[in-house]
Amino acid sequence: MAPRSRQRRHKKLPSSVAPVPVTPPTVVTPVPLTPSKPGPSIDALGFVSLENNVPGLSQLILQKLNMKSYEEYKLVVDGGIPVSGFGFRCPQEMFQRMEDTFQFCAHCRALPSGLSDSKVLRHCKRCRNVYYCGPECQKSDWPAHRRVCQELRLVAVDRLMEWLLVTGDFVLPSGPWPWPGEVVQDWDTWFSMKGSQLDATLDAVLGSHAMTTLWASVGRPRPDPDTLQGSLKRLLTDALSRPLTVGLGLRAFGIDVRKTGGSAVHVIGASHVETFLARPGDYDELGYMFPGHLGLRVIMVGVDVATGFSQSTSTSPLEPGTVQLSGHRDLYHDFWEQQVETGQIARPDLAVAFHPGFHSSPDLMEAWLPTLLLLRDYKIPTLITLYSHQELASSLQILVELDTHITAYGANPFMSLKPEQVYSNPNKQPVYCSAYYIMFLGRSCQLDKRRLEEKVDGGV
Ligand SMILES: [Zn+2]
Numbered sequence: 001m002a003p004r005s006r007q008r009r010h011k012k013l014p015s016s017v018a019p020v021p022v023t024p025p026t027v028v029t030p031v032p033l034t035p036s037k038p039g040p041s042i043d044a045l046g047f048v049s050l051e052n053n054v055p056g057l058s059q060l061i062l063q064k065l066n067m068k069s070y071e072e073y074k075l076v077v078d079g080g081i082p083v084s085g086f087g088f089r090c091p092q093e094m095f096q097r098m099e100d101t102f103q104f105c106a107h108c109r110a111l112p113s114g115l116s117d118s119k120v121l122r123h124c125k126r127c128r129n130v131y132y133c134g135p136e137c138q139k140s141d142w143p144a145h146r147r148v149c150q151e152l153r154l155v156a157v158d159r160l161m162e163w164l165l166v167t168g169d170f171v172l173p174s175g176p177w178p179w180p181g182e183v184v185q186d187w188d189t190w191f192s193m194k195g196s197q198l199d200a201t202l203d204a205v206l207g208s209h210a211m212t213t214l215w216a217s218v219g220r221p222r223p224d225p226d227t228l229q230g231s232l233k234r235l236l237t238d239a240l241s242r243p244l245t246v247g248l249g250l251r252a253f254g255i256d257v258r259k260t261g262g263s264a265v266h267v268i269g270a271s272h273v274e275t276f277l278a279r280p281g282d283y284d285e286l287g288y289m290f291p292g293h294l295g296l297r298v299i300m301v302g303v304d305v306a307t308g309f310s311q312s313t314s315t316s317p318l319e320p321g322t323v324q325l326s327g328h329r330d331l332y333h334d335f336w337e338q339q340v341e342t343g344q345i346a347r348p349d350l351a352v353a354f355h356p357g358f359h360s361s362p363d364l365m366e367a368w369l370p371t372l373l374l375l376r377d378y379k380i381p382t383l384i385t386l387y388s389h390q391e392l393a394s395s396l397q398i399l400v401e402l403d404t405h406i407t408a409y410g411a412n413p414f415m416s417l418k419p420e421q422v423y424s425n426p427n428k429q430p431v432y433c434s435a436y437y438i439m440f441l442g443r444s445c446q447l448d449k450r451r452l453e454e455k456v457d458g459g460v
């Protein structure tokens, strides 16, 4: 996620801040809500923005889960293995607690504590993702809820199925691509390429003991095989979206990955979870996208990069065909000054920021500005991703105002297909990680702003 200013002390969210659109589990950086830590972090802002819609909700989440900090909460929600002391006796209890977390009446916004003794919040039986204080509220809310109920049902299935990735019962299929990389332009072609081999993998997971145990332990009917297979595929796209989106950027900018010594990608504003849960093979798919590459270095830079995440500063040439993941815990512009300008680390061939969110508040913009200007002035090919068309439009506007030369933007063919609920506003259309992208390179040569706006309004 985004860098944050280290100078600023913890402070309240300014009232002018627009609600940060979404804080879905996989994209939120954990931020300890302790005043001793510097802040506010971008993602704490997102977390606190839950409050805008339902006052008291963020504290309720922590209280419900019996956790001291947002960081602990995120570790569990993001699939981290619960540390002892969480007090969960079994996965069922943890899942139950996680689902309980977002309880408030979707219609009148009542929290459990605000209900009279005779009332309890009950979830919608179809999707299990929204709650009501009674049949009246449920009935009144149906016209709004019916538009998202079906999609939210998938959210509830994916949330459980993701557990199989954590436990290692669902291992992402990996291996060299049988088709030339350039043929694979989107998920459809990727799935066609993987073909029967992937089907066999998914069938094995569907028939596994772990799958049976999972549904038995949550005590609800196991969905039909098609639904479960659809879920596994969505989880696949979620896990592979980032490496393939990086590949999209390398391709679009025509970056030569057969450069002696290898090529480098900097992931700017990398989150804690992204690095804490990173496995060495996470970006292997990027390598398979470019057979014959002479080494790819992916360096995650961000103030929330997990401590202990490999800080390899080795600049020795990579073995051809290898993908090396490493991290730096710093603001990108500081990292640039200390590592890149001193020549210790080479300039990136591509910079990528997943959901920087600088459009969402002046604080975030302030934190990102030095980095955006640096990328512009050093003419670093840059790709950023966004959740929604609305975010795309406002981010484009900012980048145009900053006089960057926008080379491409639009719907990301390698977006995550896993829907994410907007917790603070459960009847909002679910969003998808990295659904849109913008690429820019250097300064603009007087781009016609009006034409750009028309194009965005016309849909992309
Ligand atoms: Zn109600």
Ligand SMILES: [Zn+2]
Binding pocket: 124, 125, 126, 127, 128, 129, 130, 145, 149, 150, 152
């Ligand atoms: Zn529903």
